[in-house]
Amino acid sequence: MQRSKSIITKTLYFATLLYFSYLMLLITLQYIPLRLDVAFLNIKYDIIDQKFYQLAFFSHVYTSIFVLLIGIVQFSSSIRIQFPKVHRLMGKCYVFLILVISSPSGLIMAFYANGGMISQFSFVMQAFIWFLFTLLALVYARNKQWTLHRNFMIRSLALTLSAITLRLLKWMIANWLEWPPMDIYRLVAWLGWLVNLGIAEIYIWKSKHLRVV
């Protein structure tokens, strides 16, 4: 019973995340072939002519989908135990993409985020914390401090998944509360990652207690 339950939970976990990754893929595909007048870029018209912004935006969009997919798969214990080499290689890709591309490009975009100071500050913080947690997770893996490595990777993934939470919350608020668009945006800019980090902390705290027991 316990075993079948955990299988169902796992399946649900992966199915849900894969479904939302599929939606994220659809969002990414809007920007292929490379165009400056679609979707999100339509309301970035005041900055999109700048080459540095284009570079930041497209490197962020094109790499983030891989970060998301790798991040989700890395939490599969079967891959980690049966194919540790695959886990290590994919982990390196994940860390590399975040530290070198996704987080720095996210930081550049954060300075020009819609919604003014409130959302800009949120995205800047997020970019820094994402970088920091991912870097710490890498350092702890090098030092073979596995529990700390695991905890910081959970935090890093929580921030990676904020791409989904942000959009899901936006969708819910728009449909149920029908707030004005930029008010929603400012709110989910914060909730998108704070909610995820909260869940991650609860998860880490719970598993620590389970282990002690």
Next chain:
Amino acid sequence: MRTIFQLIVTALLFSFCSDNIKNHNAQIVVEDGTQTDTPSIQMSDRQMDRKIDEAEEPKYPDLVGNWVGYFERDDDQSREDKTLYVDEGFVWTRENKINISIDQIKNGTVTGRSIVAGNDRPFKGTMRITDEGNHHFSLKEPGDHRYDGEFNFTIIDGRLQGTWTAYQDIDIKKRKYDLEKRSFRYNPDVNLERSKQYVNWNESLETIERVEMDENEFEEWIAQEFATATDLIYTINASNTNLTKSQVENLKRGDLTIIRNTIYARHGYSYKNRPLRVFFDAQSWYIPVHTDIKSDFTDLEKENIELLLRYEKNASEYYDSFGRG
């Protein structure tokens, strides 16, 4: 139990936003007569044309000009089925604001135009003086348009009253009207009045609610919510203020639509789109004068229209979908 619950939640999420990264059916109404890609001629040109006409024809100053009011249905049979009941307190009995513009009266021959519901039609006919000493007009539209017909009216004590009969077998064949003389002048400073709510009945969200009436007895209530606008439409003027990104980005779609269309209304644009027409017809200052205002916009208005359209498009595609713009 928990797994079943999770399963349901997940299934719900999936069904709610299946493929929902963008609203692919998003449509923004921009009627042909309001496109902004033509260079603007001087506003006064159109008025100059008219002035010359008027200068040549100083006769009948009390008769020549714009006669404005409601063009109402004049058929009592089957009235109910053509009336539109949208919501509590929102009824449209298919009346439209009309502008009968008498342009010239020369030797008993009358020429002019009627502008109503996005149609600008010329007419020609005769004028005679009745036994009571009033002016009576019989005017015919050319007949090459589906909604052409014949006007018969008399001007009594400064009011133009009469009927209209369609040539073809259309939905509403007979109309009546009681119009007053108004002069049209573009005024960028005029703002909307709180006369009629904007209700776009073409777009609605239906919610079905199950209400327990008695024990184990349920009744389904179907509520419709229509796309509408907020109070911001009364304060934001896109004809005399340079709208900024921060002013526009937080507006909902209904507001963006109305603020943009109010620019057209100030220029006397006659709407084809029904919800917009019903809304602007109710504005006391609004007079339908043109069906093509492409070259009438000021540069300020063009900039604002471009900005508003950008956010309108974005709001209609992404406001309530998973993807974002």
